[in-house]
Amino acid sequence: MNHLIDISGVRHAYKTESGPLPVLDGLDISVPEGGFCAVVGPSGCGKSTLTKLIAGLMRPDAGSVKLHRTEVTSPRSTVGMAFQNPVLLEWRTILDNVILPLEIVPNKLTRAQREERARSLLSMVGLEGFEEKRPSELSGGMRQRASLCRALVHKPEVLILDEPFGALDAFTREDLWQIMHQVKEREPFTGVLITHDLRESIFLADQVVVLSGRPARTQYVLDVGTSGPRDLDHLYTAEASEMLAILRHQIEIAQGRAEPQASAPARAVQ
Numbered sequence: 001m002n003h004l005i006d007i008s009g010v011r012h013a014y015k016t017e018s019g020p021l022p023v024l025d026g027l028d029i030s031v032p033e034g035g036f037c038a039v040v041g042p043s044g045c046g047k048s049t050l051t052k053l054i055a056g057l058m059r060p061d062a063g064s065v066k067l068h069r070t071e072v073t074s075p076r077s078t079v080g081m082a083f084q085n086p087v088l089l090e091w092r093t094i095l096d097n098v099i100l101p102l103e104i105v106p107n108k109l110t111r112a113q114r115e116e117r118a119r120s121l122l123s124m125v126g127l128e129g130f131e132e133k134r135p136s137e138l139s140g141g142m143r144q145r146a147s148l149c150r151a152l153v154h155k156p157e158v159l160i161l162d163e164p165f166g167a168l169d170a171f172t173r174e175d176l177w178q179i180m181h182q183v184k185e186r187e188p189f190t191g192v193l194i195t196h197d198l199r200e201s202i203f204l205a206d207q208v209v210v211l212s213g214r215p216a217r218t219q220y221v222l223d224v225g226t227s228g229p230r231d232l233d234h235l236y237t238a239e240a241s242e243m244l245a246i247l248r249h250q251i252e253i254a255q256g257r258a259e260p261q262a263s264a265p266a267r268a269v270q
């Protein structure tokens with residue numbers, strides 16, 4: 001299969017005062033074009049490090065990170081990122097915050113075209129009428145929606161979401177999960193979602209990669225078996241319960257709290 005993101009045999013250690021800190025040790029992840037991959041694993045295992053490698057903000061000590069079969073050696077404008085903390089600039093309106101990447105990434109759009117693009121994204125996520133507000137005038141969920149628009153405004157091929165819904169209440173989070181599906185339908189991208197929420201991983205992604213404890217390797221890959229929008233009721237099916245049980249068990253293994261053998265590998269894709 002033609003994979004847009006291809007991570008193979010990646011190893012990485014941070015240099016620290018007390019010596020090298022191995023963080024990644026044998027990471028293999030492949031995401032086809034248009035795919036949505038969720039990455040879960042124990043706290044501190046190296047998930048954010050992985051996002052920096054895909055975005056080209058860092059290079060691995062060994063192995064390769066490729067987008068469209070080309071090694072990532074520097075930051076790419078074809079990658080958009082959204083984080084748990086939206087970091088919107090208070091001195092700019094919501095509209096101007098969303099436009100910001102278009103002022104940085106080279107493009108031929110006029111100011112009017114940039115505004116039009118930002119307004120259409122804001123309307124897609126239900127923020128029509130809030131364009132002239134400042135970030136502090138919006139709720140956490142609204143700020144996160146604006147941050148999503150900012151990550152998408154320059155039409156990146158790859159969207160990296162590093163725990164974007166982690167700080168939100170359960171209802172707002174579920175709301176955003178559904179918005180996420182709608183956005184992906186209208187603004188196709190290849191997604192990588194870092195999350196601690198297993199329900200979120202199977203609701204949004206079509207594959208879930210479980211990382212082992214640090215130094216992380218690819219421990220397990222779950223094929224969710226569905227791609228594209230799905231109903232929240234999907235989370236309450238027997239199939240979803242089975243997937244969540246498998247993932248929970250894999251996380252326990254990664255944390256060293258369970259033995260590997262008891263897992264039902266029926267859904268594993270590798």
Ligand SMILES: Nc1ncnc2c1ncn2[C@@H]1O[C@H](COP(=O)(O)OP(=O)(O)OP(=O)(O)O)[C@@H](O)[C@H]1O
Nearest residue numbers: 014015016021023042043044045046047048049050
């Ligand atoms: N620049 C750095 N220099 C040294 N150590 C670092 C650096 N960045 C991260 N680390 C360490 O590397 C490990 C992995 O960090 P990373 O943020 O990738 O993990 P994570 O899985 O995203 O964590 P969490 O689940 O808590 O968000 C942690 O122990 C962290 O303290």
